Amino acid sequence: MTAQFVLMQLFNGLILGSLYVLLALGLSIIFGMLGIINFAHGAFFMLGAYVAYTITTYLVPNFWIALALVPVLMAVFGAACEMLFLRRLYTLSPLYIMLFTFGLMLALQDVVRIIFGSMGVPFPTPDSLSGAVNLGFMYYPKYRLFLIIVTVAISVGVWMFLSKTRLGALIRAGTDNPRMVDALGINISRIITLVVGLGTGLAGVAGVLAAPIQNVRPLMGMDFLIDCFVVVVIGGMGSIGGSILGGLIVGEVIALGVMVWPPMANTLIYFFMAVFLLIRPRGLFGREAFHD
Amino acid sequence: MQRRSSCTSKAALLLALCTVVAWLAGAEAEPVKIAVLTDMSGPYAGITATNVEAAKMAIDDFGGKLLGEPIEYIHRDHQCKPDVANQKSKELYEKEKVDVIFDVPNSAAGLAVSNQAKLHKKLFFSIGSGTTRHSGPDCNRYTFDWAYNDYMLATAVGLWAADNLGKKWFTITADYAWGHDLLKHFSATKKKKGGKLLGNEMVALGASDFSPYILKAMQANPEALVLLNAGKDGINATKQAAEFGLKKKAKIVHALLFIDDCKAAGPEVFADDYVTGAWYWKSDNPGSKEFVEKWQKKFNRPPNWMNAATYSAVTQYLKAVERAGSKDAPAVIKALEGHKFSDLLANPGYIRPEDHMQVGKAYILRAKRPEEIKEPWDYFEIVGSIPPEEAYQDPKDTGCKMDDF
């Protein structure tokens, strides 16, 4: 095993981690706000890829336009789901909201299967990003480098939005303690709509970005979703910094695990999660006894 | 008390009488009933759901009647879940009283249904599941394995690749029973041909990132990269191999690839890759053109080779019932064992009595580059074929001990 290979593998871990970060960010802020695991999140990811496919195939054959449009469309979709359905359920036990998102996941996946088929649809790498670049010590696919850059940009953007703006401060306060924000006389329901929209939009971006390197198919979000639980838990539920760090850690754990013992790379993250939670129950940045 | 018991006995007598009458009536004119149990909503649905149509078409083309009665037909969706497949097979054999079940993709599901066939003493034609256990240690008198198995997939393309693509190979294997099976047979072929396996990587099922394995393969610098996986894993691996530039240096050989995969991923992904196929829609076997034409007219696309295999299996079953003059399982089984035929799928085809494997020529297909594709769905070119004696394992070595009825 050469140093070059190890280095490349670290890069690949970063790519995987990037996708996890984008998904986990949304999963985590929705959890913080509503106290639910959003099972539909993987389906939102998948939907993002399919919306991008529809745009590039039937409307304008331009990846960049799709990349710009999909997050907006998905955010609107997520916000609409919140306003139409989830909003009616907040008086119920969070478990029922989870069941609802589970049903939503099944329905979305099946609708996409009915429209586009179960085999998936083609999604080529955009021309301007295909091929590899010479990094000095190795050749690396352009698209993957681009993916890392975009994730960093989005993560920084979300971070800035949440930490520097007034709205962001309200969202953070809301994820910490929704009741308190409500008590301060701020319209919490609008903030919840915003958070669900933001989370869905992030899942949508992840979907577009993953499309050129993955098989775009109705169930593509399922495998990712369960891995993302691990990310969010290791980072600490409801924590934004935790999602980012957790995503990168899980990505690297898988990438390094692959070098040591490939068949067990998948198991490794669960082992890692179990041990991690036993030593540090709150995850990296989470709070104790969240929504007990 | 007295009264009640006499009442019961009367009722029992009546019931018994009814049963006898029904039995006498039924013994003469019970129609043949066939079932397709396949994945219609799960991960293989894109390939196997249309097998239902293939079976219907086979019945229509046969004339729709057998032993003087119209042939009855039913299908069930096993959702690609082995437990559902097992339960549905009981429904079909017990409640629906079918005589035979066709298809059942997914090895675990296929093996479970094979066991149910044996328990119910009814026939089962395994088409979608490729495990060699059907014609090996788990073989039984009631199960027939149609059109292909893992041994044939790995061996045929392995033999061909050794002669035409070079002898330095690198394999990436899906880490579960199916992948291990393929690797075993591929390694054996490699040994036979004096090839060199530069390395193998076991990849967890459902892994979305193949880049580390592609990188290892590129460092080994093989002449052919062999992907012993299928479906989305095959698509992901090939997409990423192209991304890292591996396709410029080596050819890619697949264990399993359908025209449906090419459509889903786009033809540029698989351009110039090689794979074994049991059939291709441009084949000139007897009846093949007619079948394809009819299919094109109905569904506006050509059939895949699973469809052709289903059509063939249903047709050969119906013909066997006709030869036996009865739908009685032992009689039909005897009519099938050792039978030689020529149809759209196999020209010639042979049902080996030793292990119930239906054998035929194995085709080597090359995926066309986008600019070569002149007709929609014409994704492959037949570049060679391997005779059945070489493509399939000698029945002496399969480990099958065929039991009695």
Next chain:
Amino acid sequence: MTENTSSRSRAILIGALLAMAVLFPHIAPYQALASEVLIFALFAVSYDLVLGYAGMLSFGHAAFFGLGAYGTGIFLVKMYPSVPLGLLTGLAVSTLAALFVGYASIRRRGIYFTMVTLAFAQMFYFIAFKWTGLTGGDDGLQGVPRPQLGPLDLGPEINLYYFVLVLVAVSVALIFRVVNSPFGKTLQALRENHNRAMSIGYDVDRFRLIAFIISGFFSGLAGGLYALLLHFVPLSALHWSTSGEVVVMSITGGMGTLVGPILGAVAIILLRDVISNYTESWNLVMGAIFMAAVLGFRGGIMGLLKWRR
């Protein structure tokens, strides 16, 4: 509603359920499906003990169901063909696993408890997946026999159904006893007010652990029966989707009611079977049903029944 009428209406409900259960294989779409419904009803009831009564959302119950199935199956295939011994082996394995997982995770609260149970279940899944010599891996453990039980031939589906019915009925009755015992009352008190119970001096974790182990025990029994029913053990018995399934059954039926999860299991398994015969889009229909159920009659099927009353 007085205590008396409520217990009478409960007795009527139980009687009706039992009568239904006896007739069930004759009206169900097919006999083997009836057994499957009962087995999942038992699984859902034992799960409800943890979710509904102890208030812990476990997302790893597939481990106990699956280990019960594998324990029973492996004993019957590789050691000795005896149904009682096979089931006992399955029970021993799943109970031990519940003890182990419970002990390790019980101090975690809320979502972290959920995730630890998921992590353990995933590990069991991957172990079974890799240990093909013992479990058959992805091909499943094939060829589990149904040996004669004394004078009873378990081969025909109808005989197996009544055998399953007896075991499930006894188990459900035992779980009812547990829930209505002082232990069960304490458990519910702990769920309602965790801090107060602690300050009174209850060892909360011990109560939760015992509930978890009892639940693992009965989940294992359900798994063992499942191995007998199928004549094989599918690897999916250990998959997280099986955990998800039992959560969905409990919530759909109405958690914390015991009868609810039974109704949830019956409804979901029957609906899925019937719908999948008519349309390939049964996932869409099921998804729509779940969404409508939550939006329409909050509190599951039991909530609906209460509301109509």
